[in-house]
Amino acid sequence: MTLRLPVASSLRLAQKFLQEAEPAPAELSAEHKEALEELLRQIAGQAATAVGAAAGGEVKLNLATSTAPTWSPSAATSLFTRDEAGNPVTIEIQISAALAAALQPRPEVPAAAAAAPVDSVAPPPPATAASYERLRDVLLEVKIRFGSRRMLLRDVLALSAGVVVELDNQLNSPVDLLLDGRVVAQGEVVVVDGNYGLRVTQVLDSAPPS
Numbered sequence: 001m002t003l004r005l006p007v008a009s010s011l012r013l014a015q016k017f018l019q020e021a022e023p024a025p026a027e028l029s030a031e032h033k034e035a036l037e038e039l040l041r042q043i044a045g046q047a048a049t050a051v052g053a054a055a056g057g058e059v060k061l062n063l064a065t066s067t068a069p070t071w072s073p074s075a076a077t078s079l080f081t082r083d084e085a086g087n088p089v090t091i092e093i094q095i096s097a098a099l100a101a102a103l104q105p106r107p108e109v110p111a112a113a114a115a116a117p118v119d120s121v122a123p124p125p126p127a128t129a130a131s132y133e134r135l136r137d138v139l140l141e142v143k144i145r146f147g148s149r150r151m152l153l154r155d156v157l158a159l160s161a162g163v164v165v166e167l168d169n170q171l172n173s174p175v176d177l178l179l180d181g182r183v184v185a186q187g188e189v190v191v192v193d194g195n196y197g198l199r200v201t202q203v204l205d206s207a208p209p210s
Helices: 006-017 028-057 097-105 129-136 155-159
Strands: 002-004 076-082 090-094 142-145 175-179 181-193 195-203
Touching: 006 028, 006 090, 006 155, 142 181, 175 195
Parallel strands: none
Antiparallel strands: 002 090, 076 090, 142 175, 175 181, 181 195
């Protein structure tokens, strides 16, 4: 996958990262190029962390400069956004056919019909109470979600100490208790021995969706 930025967009992002004042120069300086590369490395690191959490493993994204690939025009798409002053910022994203194919969901292959056994085989015994008790000791990680919000790239780049990010959850609304990304309960936030806690007010149906 490649990212290609017009000079004007590269200058705006580099200036934002360096906290330089407008107007932008006509060409990218060596300092601007280093700032842009560092910004993209930080974005790649955050993206790798998010993808790894969703995939359940470690994901590494390596960043390197290269010439424009010779892929077909259908492999390219563009991301359009604006900075605080309303100036457009364009990022062209190109994905190779091999990567696009690897990202497609794979259809499930039906299991081959097994031949009728000559001798009947007894079904496996049901799980014993001891096995069930062992499962009850499995350690699971749960999280509390106060709320969420979708943010534009320019808003993320503008984050600094003291900035307030408004969430979609109103005051006194119940917060969510999540297990593996699914809401299993809701309740009120409390403080227990100096730590945050949750007083459960509602347990949601844990049955998987049909």
